[in-house]
Amino acid sequence: MLDVQKVKQRIAELRKLPGIASKPLSEILEENGFTRRDFLKWSGTMAVALGLPASFAPVVAEAAEVSDRLPVIWLHLAECTGCSESLLRTDAPTIDNLIFNYINLEYHDTIMAAAGWQAEQNFEEAVKKFKGRYILCVEGGVPTKDNGDFLTIGPEAETGLEKVRRTAKDAKAIISVGTCSSFGGIQAAYPNPTGAVGVHKVVNKQVINVPGCPPSDRNIVGTIMYVILFGQLPAVDNFNRPKFAYGLRIHDLCERRGHFDAGEFVEEFGSQEAMNGFCLYKVGCKGPYTFNNCSRERFNQHTSWPVQAGHGCIGCSEPDFWDSMAPYEEPLANHKFESVSADATADKVGITILTIAGVAIAAHAAISAIKNPKE
Amino acid sequence: MKITKKIITKIEGEATLKLHKNQNIIEFAEIEFWQYRGIEDFLKNRHYNDASVINPRVCGICGHSHLIATAEVIENALKIKITKKAKILREITVGLEIIQNHIKWFYLTLFPSIKDIDYFKALEFSRDIAKIIALIAGQFPHNSYAIAGGITSDLTNLEIIKIKNFLLKMFERYQEIMNIEGYSKDLEILFEDIPKNIGKSLNKFLVLGNNLFFRANGEIKFVNEEKTSSFNKNALYNDKFYEVGPLARNLKNPLINKIYEEHKDSVYTRIFARLYEVNLIFEYLIKEIDKIDINEKNFIKPRNKNGKGKISIEAPRGSLIHEIEIENEKIKKYNIIVPTQFNLANGNKQNLSPAQAALINEDEKYADFIFKCFDICAICVSH
Ligand code: SF4
Numbered sequence: 019m020l021d022v023q024k025v026k027q028r029i030a031e032l033r034k035l036p037g038i039a040s041k042p043l044s045e046i047l048e049e050n051g052f053t054r055r056d057f058l059k060w061s062g063t064m065a066v067a068l069g070l071p072a073s074f075a076p077v078v079a080e081a082a083e084v085s086d087r088l089p090v091i092w093l094h095l096a097e098c099t100g101c102s103e104s105l106l107r108t109d110a111p112t113i114d115n116l117i118f119n120y121i122n123l124e125y126h127d128t129i130m131a132a133a134g135w136q137a138e139q140n141f142e143e144a145v146k147k148f149k150g151r152y153i154l155c156v157e158g159g160v161p162t163k164d165n166g167d168f169l170t171i172g173p174e175a176e177t178g179l180e181k182v183r184r185t186a187k188d189a190k191a192i193i194s195v196g197t198c199s200s201f202g203g204i205q206a207a208y209p210n211p212t213g214a215v216g217v218h219k220v221v222n223k224q225v226i227n228v229p230g231c232p233p234s235d236r237n238i239v240g241t242i243m244y245v246i247l248f249g250q251l252p253a254v255d256n257f258n259r260p261k262f263a264y265g266l267r268i269h270d271l272c273e274r275r276g277h278f279d280a281g282e283f284v285e286e287f288g289s290q291e292a293m294n295g296f297c298l299y300k301v302g303c304k305g306p307y308t309f310n311n312c313s314r315e316r317f318n319q320h321t322s323w324p325v326q327a328g329h330g331c332i333g334c335s336e337p338d339f340w341d342s343m344a345p346y347e348e349p350l351a352n353h354k355f356e357s358v359s360a361d362a363t364a365d366k367v368g369i370t371i372l373t374i375a376g377v378a379i380a381a382h383a384a385i386s387a388i389k390n391p392k393e
Numbered sequence: 394m395k396i397t398k399k400i401i402t403k404i405e406g407e408a409t410l411k412l413h414k415n416q417n418i419i420e421f422a423e424i425e426f427w428q429y430r431g432i433e434d435f436l437k438n439r440h441y442n443d444a445s446v447i448n449p450r451v452c453g454i455c456g457h458s459h460l461i462a463t464a465e466v467i468e469n470a471l472k473i474k475i476t477k478k479a480k481i482l483r484e485i486t487v488g489l490e491i492i493q494n495h496i497k498w499f500y501l502t503l504f505p506s507i508k509d510i511d512y513f514k515a516l517e518f519s520r521d522i523a524k525i526i527a528l529i530a531g532q533f534p535h536n537s538y539a540i541a542g543g544i545t546s547d548l549t550n551l552e553i554i555k556i557k558n559f560l561l562k563m564f565e566r567y568q569e570i571m572n573i574e575g576y577s578k579d580l581e582i583l584f585e586d587i588p589k590n591i592g593k594s595l596n597k598f599l600v601l602g603n604n605l606f607f608r609a610n611g612e613i614k615f616v617n618e619e620k621t622s623s624f625n626k627n628a629l630y631n632d633k634f635y636e637v638g639p640l641a642r643n644l645k646n647p648l649i650n651k652i653y654e655e656h657k658d659s660v661y662t663r664i665f666a667r668l669y670e671v672n673l674i675f676e677y678l679i680k681e682i683d684k685i686d687i688n689e690k691n692f693i694k695p696r697n698k699n700g701k702g703k704i705s706i707e708a709p710r711g712s713l714i715h716e717i718e719i720e721n722e723k724i725k726k727y728n729i730i731v732p733t734q735f736n737l738a739n740g741n742k743q744n745l746s747p748a749q750a751a752l753i754n755e756d757e758k759y760a761d762f763i764f765k766c767f768d769i770c771a772i773c774v775s776h
């Protein structure tokens with residue numbers, strides 16, 4: 019798969035297709051004050067983020083240049099639109115952003131110019147015209163109860179369930195953007211009144227999950243870039259998450275990790291320990307059970323991330339985290355509260371989170387607390 | 394008479410508008426929302442702090458207001474008083490959320506419904522605003538830095554100075570969008586092709602929140618909800634409809650009042666109030682940030698385990714109400730009423746909601762624009 023020649027060939031072929039952009043990316047970047055060097059630097063960091071060798075940087079740049087050739091259709095289902103929000107603020111200073119604008123976004127409800135009937139028409143046209151070629155990005159969970167009647171969209175009052183199935187049928191690749199479309203998300207929390215599920219549960223094709231609530235812009239744009247580069251889906255873990263982004267635990271690269279290892283914990287928000295920036299495990303941090311790259315990439319142009327602001331990780335990129343990670347301000351190990359749905363949750367926790375490592379971490383936290391003379 | 398169904402998109406979710414017309418003139422309008430998620434259901438029986446993580450997901454645009462409302466309603470129920478420092482920092486993040494919401498609404502939702510515009514500048518502006526929120530709260534959208542009892546972040550003096558400088562810089566940059574005298578080139582361009590005086594509504598205004606510099610003119614206990622034929626629930630005050638939002642809460646501002654005297658509660662006044670409010674919020678926050686005493690506590694641990702609370706704050710689109718019942722630290726009942734439930738309610742011919750009243754007697758071709766002036770959030774409604 020990491021054959022540079024093959025990728026180059028692919029890009030050469032894409033280049034032959036008509037693009038939608040009025041001028042080449044290089045010109046657009048230049049107009050916005052970015053030099054060729056800035057762009058190559060960007061390609062370098064993107065290559066690294068995608069887990070590719072540095073020698074891939076020039077190819078990533080080329081892929082970005084032809085990213086207006088592959089049509090992208092973006093569907094909104096049951097959600098809060100937070101994922102699009104995250105994307106609309108893509109990375110520093112604006113190269114990702116310019117590229118996102120450059121991507122051939124054939125249909126996106128919030129940012130395209132057309133609205134209402136006109137929008138619907140554009141949608142139908144895009145699906146027909148790019149049959150078998152478009153990348154489908156879905157944001158939001160799929161309500162399935164009562165035949166999906168809890169979400170109807172468009173002038174034909176189609177249910178979200180029908181619409182996603184129909185659009186998935188002719189898609190080249192399907193990307194679930196956010197925890198909602200990956201695993202059902204917030205609307206799927208117990209008792210899941212609308213029967214919301216992730217996209218992969220209702221279509222019979224492979225779906226790449228880019229979970230997070232919201233996921234970082236880097237992970238969204240990165241996954242799209244990967245598909246453009248290789249014409250295929252990236253390597254994934256057992257929850258279909260791209261390994262390049264979800265390969266490590268939050269805990270592995272956390273800036274408070276030293277304090278964890280030293281047994282220095284915040285026991286109460288607002289305490290002296292909190293001001294010292296100690297580890298948040300005991301006030302509920304789920305970093306040790308969560309696979310994502312927030313501690314490395316951060317949010318809002320690398321400005322910060324929740325742990326930096328003193329609140330533990332809530333585990334938002336894990337399946338069913340709304341139930342299995344709650345209560346969010348308590349460590350998983352000592353569930354003081356019997357959970358909302360004790361049985362249902364116990365199962366989910368058993369399967370998805372409390373791995374041996376998790377238990378060991380809880381034990382470590384307990385022991386080091388005893389050993390710590392400051393306690 | 395003819396009835397046409399119109400789908401309103403680009404409003405954070407979708408709404409259906411059924412217009413009853415005589416020729417091109419709208420005689421009546423029905424407003425429907427066909428999405429439902431059930432957030433209040435899955436809050437039941439969880440620890441009250443879980444609400445601080447779940448509720449921001451009501452909406453990706455104004456989720457921060459939901460976070461602050463959640464913290465405040467729990468504090469109200471458990472009788473907790475937070476420090477002034479925590480209070481001011483919360484005001485800053487809520488104020489900034491309102492600002493970035495207004496800018497995106499104007500450039501991404503409203504403007505393109507009339508003519509083309511390069512929205513890149515606007516995105517950049519909101520992005521930088523979001524960065525300041527992230528400095529305080531960790532990330533945007535969706536963070537949980539405010540929990541009942543205070544906040545989790547611990548800012549240094551240096552960071553406070555940095556935030557203040559940021560605010561000053563953004564305030565200055567905003568002058569290009571609308572200056573402190575109320576002049577906005579883009580607003581003029583927008584109104585080149587549409588009349589200013591369309592979309593007059595009920596001329597009745599309601600403010601329930603007391604955050605930032607806003608002052609309530611009513612009491613939450615008089616608010617009631619009523620079911621409709623779609624998933625939306627109407628919000629009423631003493632069984633009557635009122636307009637909530639930036640126009641309602643800024644009517645006392647001399648400049649906005651002058652525009653109001655001239656154009657009444659038309660689309661123009663509504664948009665003007667919203668854009669001008671950004672200036673007022675900047676001015677207020679820049680003053681407030683100096684009052685932060687860095688030595689105060691960030692967080693005070695709640696001691697009570699039981700209580701009932703009901704509060705309102707002014708969110709981007711108007712008065713937002715949260716209500717809670719806590720028993721032994723667990724949520725027994727939670728109810729959320731969002732501003733769109735007031736403004737975009739589906740009333741009947743005898744009792745019209747603000748948006749319905751604004752549409753009636755207007756030409757159908759303006760329907761979409763008049764509707765969007767209220768800054769609808771279908772996502773919030775579908776909570
Ligand atoms: S994953 Fe989170 S941010 Fe994205 S739509 Fe769902 S609730 Fe909103």
Ligand code: SF4
Nearest residue numbers: 269272297298303305
């Ligand atoms: S438990 Fe959380 S705060 Fe502590 S080191 Fe791990 S990820 Fe960081």
